Amino acid sequence: MPAPDPLGFLRDALAGAEDAALALLGQERVRLAVTGLSRAGKTVFLTSLVANLLAAGAGLRTLPALEAASGGRLRRARVLPAGVEAVPRFDPQAHLAALAADPPRWPARTEDLSTLALTLELDRRSWFGGFLGARSVTLELLDYPGEWLLDLPMLRQSYAEWSAATLARLRRGSRAAAFAPFLEFVDALPEGAPAEDPLSRRGFALYRDGLRAARDGHGLRLLQPGRFLNPGPRGEAPLMWFFPLPRPGGGGLAELCARRYDAYLADQRAAFFEPFFRRFDRQAVLVDVLAALHQGQEAFDDTAEALAEIAAALRYGGSWLDRLTGQGVRRVALVATKADHVPARQREALAALLEDLTAAPRERALAAGAETGVHALAAIRCTEDDVATLEGRPVGAVRGVLLESGRSAKVYPGEVPMRRPGPEFWRHGRMFEMPAFRPPRLDPHGAAGVPHLGLDTLLAWLIGDLL
Amino acid sequence: MSEAPGAPPRGPRVILEEGGAPPRAAAPPPRGAEGPPAPRLDFGWERTVAPAAVARLRPGTAWSTLGLLGAGAGVLVLGLSALEAANFVAAQFARATWLGVLTLGVAGAGYGLIGAALWREVRGLAGLRSVDRARAAFARGDHATAREEALRWAAEVPAAQSVLPALRGCNDPDSLRAILEAGPLAALEAQAQALGRAAALQAFAVTAVSPSAALDALIFAWRGVRLVRQVAALHGLRPGVAGTAALLRRTLFDAATVAATDVAVDAAARALLTNPLLEKFAGEAAAGAVAARRMLRLARAASEACRIVPPR
Numbered sequence: 001m002p003a004p005d006p007l008g009f010l011r012d013a014l015a016g017a018e019d020a021a022l023a024l025l026g027q028e029r030v031r032l033a034v035t036g037l038s039r040a041g042k043t044v045f046l047t048s049l050v051a052n053l054l055a056a057g058a059g060l061r062t063l064p065a066l067e068a069a070s071g072g073r074l075r076r077a078r079v080l081p082a083g084v085e086a087v088p089r090f091d092p093q094a095h096l097a098a099l100a101a102d103p104p105r106w107p108a109r110t111e112d113l114s115t116l117a118l119t120l121e122l123d124r125r126s127w128f129g130g131f132l133g134a135r136s137v138t139l140e141l142l143d144y145p146g147e148w149l150l151d152l153p154m155l156r157q158s159y160a161e162w163s164a165a166t167l168a169r170l171r172r173g174s175r176a177a178a179f180a181p182f183l184e185f186v187d188a189l190p191e192g193a194p195a196e197d198p199l200s201r202r203g204f205a206l207y208r209d210g211l212r213a214a215r216d217g218h219g220l221r222l223l224q225p226g227r228f229l230n231p232g233p234r235g236e237a238p239l240m241w242f243f244p245l246p247r248p249g250g251g252g253l254a255e256l257c258a259r260r261y262d263a264y265l266a267d268q269r270a271a272f273f274e275p276f277f278r279r280f281d282r283q284a285v286l287v288d289v290l291a292a293l294h295q296g297q298e299a300f301d302d303t304a305e306a307l308a309e310i311a312a313a314l315r316y317g318g319s320w321l322d323r324l325t326g327q328g329v330r331r332v333a334l335v336a337t338k339a340d341h342v343p344a345r346q347r348e349a350l351a352a353l354l355e356d357l358t359a360a361p362r363e364r365a366l367a368a369g370a371e372t373g374v375h376a377l378a379a380i381r382c383t384e385d386d387v388a389t390l391e392g393r394p395v396g397a398v399r400g401v402l403l404e405s406g407r408s409a410k411v412y413p414g415e416v417p418m419r420r421p422g423p424e425f426w427r428h429g430r431m432f433e434m435p436a437f438r439p440p441r442l443d444p445h446g447a448a449g450v451p452h453l454g455l456d457t458l459l460a461w462l463i464g465d466l467l
Numbered sequence: 468m469s470e471a472p473g474a475p476p477r478g479p480r481v482i483l484e485e486g487g488a489p490p491r492a493a494a495p496p497p498r499g500a501e502g503p504p505a506p507r508l509d510f511g512w513e514r515t516v517a518p519a520a521v522a523r524l525r526p527g528t529a530w531s532t533l534g535l536l537g538a539g540a541g542v543l544v545l546g547l548s549a550l551e552a553a554n555f556v557a558a559q560f561a562r563a564t565w566l567g568v569l570t571l572g573v574a575g576a577g578y579g580l581i582g583a584a585l586w587r588e589v590r591g592l593a594g595l596r597s598v599d600r601a602r603a604a605f606a607r608g609d610h611a612t613a614r615e616e617a618l619r620w621a622a623e624v625p626a627a628q629s630v631l632p633a634l635r636g637c638n639d640p641d642s643l644r645a646i647l648e649a650g651p652l653a654a655l656e657a658q659a660q661a662l663g664r665a666a667a668l669q670a671f672a673v674t675a676v677s678p679s680a681a682l683d684a685l686i687f688a689w690r691g692v693r694l695v696r697q698v699a700a701l702h703g704l705r706p707g708v709a710g711t712a713a714l715l716r717r718t719l720f721d722a723a724t725v726a727a728t729d730v731a732v733d734a735a736a737r738a739l740l741t742n743p744l745l746e747k748f749a750g751e752a753a754a755g756a757v758a759a760r761r762m763l764r765l766a767r768a769a770s771e772a773c774r775i776v777p778p779r
Contacts, residue, residue: 059607060516076606076777104507123603134599294479384508388482397482401506407483408506414479432479440508448513 030466031140033277033329035314036286037221037306038146038230041337041379043095043107045286046116046143048379048450049459050092053077053118053139055449062449063456069464073123075134080117090116090143092446099380100444104403106436112233113144113276122467137466142276147226150306151268152277152313154224159258163244166224170210170244173298174218179210182243191247195256200241204228207243219295219431222306225264239263282462283314283329289336289354290413294432297423304357304420311361331371333462334358340378340453341434342413343385343396347453351376352418373461377454382437388412400437409435549578584707591710594703601775605640613640617647620775624703626658627651644776656770659698663766666694667759674758687758694762695769702773717772718765 034049036042052062057077061067067074082089091114098105118141121134154162167186170179185206193199208228214220215229223229227240242257242264285307292303314329336354339347355362355374362372383400388410397410411434417425440451530538552574560567601616603609617634621627630650637643670690674683692711695718699706706714771778 055516057606059609062516075603123599381510382508384510388480390480390482401508406506410482412480412482434479435481438507440510440512443513448516451510451512 028136028466029138029140030282030463031280032463033142033280033283034286035149035283035310036146036335036337037149037288037303038109038215039291040146040286040288042146042286043110043143045284045337045379046090046141047092047095047099047107048452048455049141050079050090050116050118051096051446052449052452052455053120053459054079055447057120058447060448062452063459065456065460066464066467067456069460070122070467073467074120075123076121078119078121080119080138085115088112088114090114090141092116096442096446096450097444099439099450100442104439106403106439109230110143110145111230113142113272115143115276116141120467137463139463140280144272144276145226145230145232147223147230148232148268148272149226149310150222150224151226151265152273153309155265155269155273156313159242159261160248162224162261163246163248166244167246169222175210175214175220178213178218178220179207182206182210186243186245189245189253192250193253195252197241199253200243200256200260203243204241219291219299220302221292221299222302222309225268227264227268239267280329282331282333284333284335284458284462285311286335286337287354287357288338289350289357290338290341290416291434293353293416293421294414294434296431297426300421307358308361311358311364314365329365329370331373331462332362332365333458334362334372334374335458336374336376338378338434339376340381340383340400341398341411342416343398345396346413346416347376349416349418353416353420356419375454375458375461377452377458379450379452379455380439380442381451381453382439383411386410403436403438406438411435545581552578587705588707588709591704591706592713594705595710595713598702598704598773598775602777605644605775606777608640610638610640610643613643616775617643620703621651624651624655624701626654626701647776652774652776655701655774658701659766659770660763662694662697662701663763666690666766667762670762671759683758687761690762691765694765698766698769699773702770702775704773714769714772718769 034042034046054077055062056067057074095107098107118139120137120139122137124135157165169175170183176183182203185203189199189203211223211229215223225240231240239260242260245254245257248254248258287303287307289303292300314332334354336350339350342350351374354376358374362374365372383398386397386399387394388397389395390412395412397412399408399410401407402409413434414432442450556567556570556574559570597616597619601613601620604612604616614634614637618631621631621634627647627650630646633646633650634643637646670687673686673690677683677686692715695714696706696711699711699714704710704714
């Protein structure tokens with residue numbers, strides 16, 4: 001396991017002092033981490049957030065709940081001009097243009113990190129303070145491949161622990177089928193297999209193919225390491241040529257895999273977690289609960305387990321060191337995305353289901369002093385509520401325009417349970433894939449924001465107290 | 468699985484509707500496009516979020532603890548001293564009428580001067596508030612408020628009086644902004660730059676010959692404050708002490724962003740002038756060049772802070 005960073009405290013203290021000085025000058029900085037598993041809708045969420053905040057800053061009522069929370073003090077919002085950052089810049093305009101294009105395109109799978117900062121100019125709360133000019137709050141946003149988030153729990157595990165836990169998981173349920181060639185390969189490896197590259201590359205390729213099959217064929221989410229599924233712009237490097245072994249403590253190949261495991265985690269820590277994930281103040285965890293529900297019991301339970309693993313690995317600012325340096329997350333919002341895929345009366349059930357699913361992680365966050373809230377939202381609303389007749393009975397449905405064919409379709413999303421469903425719920429046995437809808441009519445420049453459901457309520461809860 | 472009678476069907480379904488286009492698809496064809504656009508839902512979002520649809524919330528203001536403390540102390544000092552002075556005047560009248568009249572005159576003059584100073588402060592702060600209102604109105608596209616503020620501002624600023632008729636004829640914030648930026652604001656910008664160059668020349672000269680770094684800083688600060696007040700006066704603002712402090716705070720935060728650049732320029736200038744014979748004078752001259760650059764930047768930042776139109 002890689003050693004923890006000894007200078008972390010010093011860096012946290014410096015960052016805390018810098019934040020305090022900026023706040024004293026009326027130039028607060030808030031780092032909002034938008035986290036979530038892959039395909040949870042992070043990119044669309046960030047695009048909608050930026051477009052709607054910019055429009056709200058221009059006086060449009062795109063975010064009424066946030067406007068109420070800020071007491072109508074938001075005067076202006078603008079994207080902070082680029083400086084000399086080495087990280088790619090998140091481009092909401094390009095995403096909006098693609099969504100508004102004919103034919104429309106949803107953002108592709110995120111392949112790399114990108115960042116963007118928004119500055120919100122606000123009137124001061126006090127009458128005297130008003131003479132000091134506008135206060136500003138800078139929101140720092142980050143988009144990244146969701147698969148990488150699952151490397152976070154690995155930081156607390158040694159190679160031997162990770163190998164044992166992963167292999168036990170691979171032998172269960174539909175994973176066993178997806179990973180059959182890999183399991184056959186590792187089970188056939190002799191004890192003390194030599195540290196040879198052809199062997200390690202073969203094992204890596206089989207393991208990576210298994211991860212892909214589990215993700216694409218079975219809708220599973222708890223798949224580690226994240227860069228195996230989404231290597232990012234740097235591509236596949238030799239430090240990734242490792243995989244779980246049944247006897248991870250020996251020499252030869254096992255020792256080589258253990259060294260590469262440590263090197264991989266050190267690299268992820270240095271390139272991703274330390275600079276971007278160590279310090280943030282507010283956090284939104286996005287979950288596509290409905291898709292997990294539609295993909296069957298195993299995928300649903302797997303999503304819940306992945307969420308619990310991630311939540312356990314996040315840093316909530318509860319320790320005395322965090323309090324001393326002013327670091328750590330103060331508010332965590334758990335968000336069920338794509339809420340427009342269910343009719344209005346089922347959105348509460350969607351939020352309640354997520355609440356039930358994340359009860360344990362929420363308790364942990366609460367114990368650490370972070371507030372938690374559960375929300376259901378659609379960052380871009382693509383459907384409207386309707387009624388369908390099924391088996392002679394009227395049922396609540398949603399209606400939208402299908403992305404591929406351009407035909408109007410009603411979708412009955414099934415009943416969304418308010419709690420983690422029991423075995424009888426899964427007995428209908430059919431897996432269902434929600435069709436992709438076309439985005440609604442949009443201004444390609446996003447001057448009026450974009451239609452959404454519940455984004456304003458989420459932002460009011462998440463950052464309303466800072467405005 | 469058999470479902471309970473009356474219970475909704477559990478499994479999700481997709482039900483395709485007859486015909487391609489949904490009833491509410493109303494996207495207009497893009498100019499120059501061939502064929503009809505792809506059908507989409509239209510929520511009428513632009514109309515829903517238009518600022519005119521619902522009255523904007525009035526920003527709430529509250530008294531901060533420091534504000535309450537300051538106001539209380541002010542009331543006590545002024546109120547009690549006024550009562551004390553009134554008692555003293557009454558006592559003087561009891562002694563002799565001429566003495567009472569004289570004391571009343573002295574007290575009236577003293578309080579009158581204090582009142583005039585307070586009035587000047589309030590007017591200066593109100594001017595800044597007015598600039599804030601105008602900028603906020605331009606930023607959110609509130610034409611009525613932006614026009615009202617622009618007309619009031621133009622009536623008070625000599626450089627803008629020529630565009631008053633054009634401003635009265637404007638029907639949207641964009642044309643208001645265009646007229647202001649092309650006319651009076653461009654002229655004010657040029658005048659601010661001229662003031663900045665004059666201040667820069669003085670800062671350069673003083674820094675090059677001054678005997679100590681502490682004196683440099685003092686002179687730079689004094690000249691900087693004076694420059695900010697001069698630029699504010701160009702824009703029709705007459706800030707008092709509190710107004711100047713507020714303006715300095717706004718200006719300096721912006722100007723501070725160039726501090727890092729200045730450090731690099733300073734180092735480069737000093738590195739170029741490494742001749743030992745020239746070191747003494749040229750080193751100070753390099754510091755003076757940096758001070759002059761800062762003064763020019765300060766003039767630009769002060770002008771930005773005083774504009775009634777927000778920067779694009």
